[in-house]
Amino acid sequence: MKTWKRLPAVLLLIIALLAAAVMPAAAEMLDMSGFNGDLITVSKVPRGKAGNKISIKMTIHNTGTKGDNILEEIRLANAYEYERIMEREFGSSGDDDDDESGDELRRYHNSFPFEADSSTFDAKKINVKPGASKTITMSYKLRRDLPAGYYQAFFIIDGQEVGVNIWVSAYDGSSTEEDDGNNTDYDFSIGDGQFTPYAAYGQVMNFNVNLTNTGTRKVYDVRVDMQLDADVTKFPFDINEGNYNRKMGDMEPGQMVEVPYSMGVRTDVKSGFFPIHYFVTYREEEGGNFSEPVDLVFYVHVKGEDDDELAADAGEQDRTKARIIVDSFSTEPQEIYAGAPFVLKVRMKNASSNVSASNIMFTFVSEEVESSPIFTSDTGSTSMVVNSLSPGEVTELSMLFKPAPTAEQKSYRMTIQEQYDSPEFKNAKEEVKISLQVKQEPRLNTSTIEVMPDNLEVGSETNVMFGINNTGKVLLYNVMVRFEADSIQTSDTYVGNIKPGETGNVDTMVTAVAPTMDDGRVKIIISYEDENGAVTEVEKELMLFVSEAVDPYEGMEAGMMEGMDGMEGGEMEGQGSFLSKYGKIVFPIAAVLAIGAGSFIVVKRKKKKEKELEEEELDDEIS
Known part of the structure; x- marks a missing residue:
């Protein structure tokens, strides 16, 4: 009975062994040590999934000595170069089938593993000086049809060929477009969102260096080590400590930390920008081994004694100074009326890319009409002081003004006078102008x-x-x-x-x-x-x-009605009814007839009198 119970397990083991016997063996890694020499090292084999991006991290070493060339750029070898290297170095026949040579089965893939677009083979600047090393990360998209196994990626560094083994797991249908956009697992950037620190010779430069975990994974026990150099032409600071290593702890993806430094600028330094190298090391797992150092560069700007020597005999055109401009301005209220106070807000910006300004005094000077300023301040003072403005920095000035009540309605100039110090220029004087519209209340x-x-x-x-x-x-x-x-x-x-x-x-x-x-x-x-x-x-x-308008015949009708009060009731009633109905017609006609009758009588009498006079005159003549 016990034998029957073991039978399924035995069958499964037999099936697994048979499957292993018929399946092709996964491709193995190639030995790259003799091919790469001392040019690159890889701490661990990069891993990726077919159809997704893979990040290839390597450390490049320039083994040359002082006076040798800088390693300037690196690029991915294209498919033609890939095939040529495989054929020359590893005896590839140019296909990916398993074939026998000397009774040995080839145990590696020889297919170019990457998808290519217009930027795949673009060169990346590295600038590794002789005797220095730099860790970089290159990312590419893997072909989706790749079987699982080891593949090779070849790179060209200033004409020298190097190679890296990579592990690719087969495409399982779970890849998404989001997978294609994955960032590098482990990577850093330095100096994000900050200006170049500045100090003069003999001064102390207090500055922080922004370090950001730009990878997609958490890193542990991050350490930042500033690289020192006794050569004043390469390193501008006094070396007062044995090392300048800073322990920053663990960092989440996207986290930024500030690495603090306080460095005395050498008195014999020359003016200029100095690249400061920082080696960043970390653990990929808590308690694991430290990674190869990542070389990051951060620039500082120092002023040397040579600048003062220039200032002694140089003209304005030979010295640089900051350029402070009006970035924008506004008023509260928005419309300015004569005689009404308003607040002027002006944003001043140091538009210089690399020149700072300090001890800045801004003075507002109003346009004058008949020797009287249009804009006046109740405090009497129209000047403000700002301690410093770094390149690109902005500060806001705010001041209360009152326009003259008699000011005409039009625009008036406000001049902002600037007096400040720059590293090469003391007491620089400039001025900028803005225009303010003053309105009058209509009356x-x-x-x-x-x-x-x-x-x-x-x-x-x-x-x-x-x-x-x-x-x-x-x-x-x-x-x-x-x-x-x-x-x-x-x-x-x-x-x-x-x-x-x-x-x-x-x-x-x-x-x-x-x-x-x-x-x-x-x-x-x-x-x-x-x-x-x-x-x-x-x-x-x-x-x-x-x-209301009055009827002119209303009174006449009433009078005539009163004159008929003595008439008998029946007669009066009939006449009253008749007059009330036709009075407005009868009375005008009666009036016309009366006037006509009067005129007829007058004419008749006149003719009768004229006839009588004629008869009297005739009687006189006869007698």
Whole structure:
């Protein structure tokens, strides 16, 4: 019974052995020691997955001595160079099939393992001096069709060929586009986001060096070792300690630490920029071995005694000084009005790329009109002091000003005078200018408003006259007057532009359309525009009463009705009914007839009298 229980395990073992016998052996590493010589070393075999990026880390050694060439650049060997190296150094036949030579099975892949694009074979600057070493990392994308096993990557360093073994695991379908963008597992950068430190000979330079873990993995027990040199032309600082190694502890991916230094600048140093080398070592695993040192370079700027020798006889064109400019400015409030205080904020920037400024005094000087400044400060002082500005640094100046109440509406200059020290230039003087727009408040009033008549009936018109006086200091554009009330017809009158100190006259007719039902106030709305077309309205008022129109025949009808009071009731009732219905027609006709009858009688009498006179004259002649 026990034998039967062991049978499945035995079968599995047999199957595994059979599979191993028929499967091709994974490719093995090649011996690169004789091929590379002492030019490069690799602490561990780079590993990657087919279809993803692989990071290849190596340390390059320039074994030359002083006076030999610098190793300047490195690039990946292309597919043609790869095949040639494999054929020459390792006897590759140019294909990837397993074939026998001397009854031995070839145990390595000879396929170029990388995907290539336009930048794959670009050279990378390394600049390794004679006697120095530098650790670099190169990243490339692996082909997706690679079987698992060891492959080789060959590089050309200033014409010299070197090679690195890499391990590739087979593509399993789990790779993503994000995998293609993986960063280097272990890498660092130095000096991120900081300016070049500066100091003069004999001074102490206190500075921090920013060190960033730019890899994708945590590193342990990070140590930074400044590389010293007794040669003053290579190292500008006094060497007062046995070593300048700093222990920075563990660092997470993306973490930045500041490595502090306080260094005395040598008195015999020459002015210039000095590259300071820092060797960074770390452990990939807690308690593991230290990595090969990564060589990082950080520059410092020092001023030597030679600068002072230049300053003794050099003109301004021979000496460099900082360039301080206005980066931007603003005011609070945004619009400045004559006589109203405002806060001016100016951002000053040292636009120099490598020259600092110190002991800086900024003085604000206003434009003057008739020997009087337009802008004044309540404190009386218009100067400010800033201790220093590094190259590219910005500082903000803020000061309260008040424009003269009588200032005309226009732009005025504000000059910012600068006086400062630069390493090669003491008491440098410069000035920059800005322009500030000052506005005046528009002002107007009206003369006595005349209304003739001020009482009228519906349907009648009245004449309105008054003057608009521009009492401000700005032109009033497109002045309009509008009359509004329930009792009148709304109307507009165009006056035009009114210059400062002048008057625009209004003379218009207003038509009554309804009886006044309130206190008789009529709105007068005066509108004008500024130079930007913005409209402002000012409201005034006048008094005007409108009454119902009266019928001119209403009294005559009433009189005639009263004269008929003595008539009998029936007759009166009929006449009253008739007159109330046709009175407005009958009375005018009766009046015309009466006038006509009167005229006929007068003419008749005149003719009769003329006839009588003729008869009397005839009787006199006969007698």
